[in-house]
Amino acid sequence: ALTDDILIKVVSEIHDPVTTTDELIPSGETSSFRSNPLGLAEFTLSRKDPEYVGKAKAVQLGEKARVAGEDIFAALPEAKEVFDKINEKFDVDPAKTQIGSMVYAVKPGDGSAREQAASCQKVLGGWANIANEYATKRYRSNLINWGMLPFVIPEGALPFQNLDYLFLPDIRKAVEEKQSEITAYVVKGSELKEFKLGLGAMTDDEREIILKGCLINYYRG
Secondary structure (H helix, E strand, O other), X not given: OOOOOEEEEEEEEEXXXXXXXXXXXXXXXXXXXXXXXXXXXXXXXXXXXXXXXXXXXXXXXXXXXXXXXXXHHHHOOHHHHHHHHHOOOOOOOHHHOEEEEEEEEOOEXXXXXXXXXXXXXXXXXXXXXXEXXXXXXXXXXXXXXXXXXXXXXXXXXXXXXXXXXXXXXXXXXXXXXXXXXXXXXXXXOOEEEEEEEEOOOOOHHHHHHHHHOOHHHHHXX
């Protein structure tokens, strides 16, 4: 389930006018991995950003340690400095704060309704996407069904860049209360830089899916 606050690292930044589902997870050579989510995920963004998988998996080590009750900072050393900076302004317990990765793309999800375009990101520890808009309703719905926050940001200069950490305080409350504007912070060097994100129109069911973590949890009750 979604925690009160989340920390996400930008691990890919794509400025193409449109990003297709075939670019997010290629067809063809991946077909033999359809029943192997972990194997299939290794191909995520392989044609567009070959470094994405390794970067996402490195962040995921921190979340796996957190969930297991192990030392987060041993698994993801860079997170220590990030949480220290956050806690100069907030009172955040790293052990209760989800850590994940995210992708920025201008207009992702064009093309087929391939669910794996979203599920492979989640398998690798993705918690969110940020886009100027989503190319298809189906891709956005797939993100939500896998518990990933489908953030939107206006066109223009981005307040963050690849490899930055973004902190979203009170994100669970924002989803529960149907807030149209989300306050986020870029954790950059010695400062926290505030900026705004949107979530777009979401149904009550979609919000509940996000809060519970994914569609499977939603149906589990």
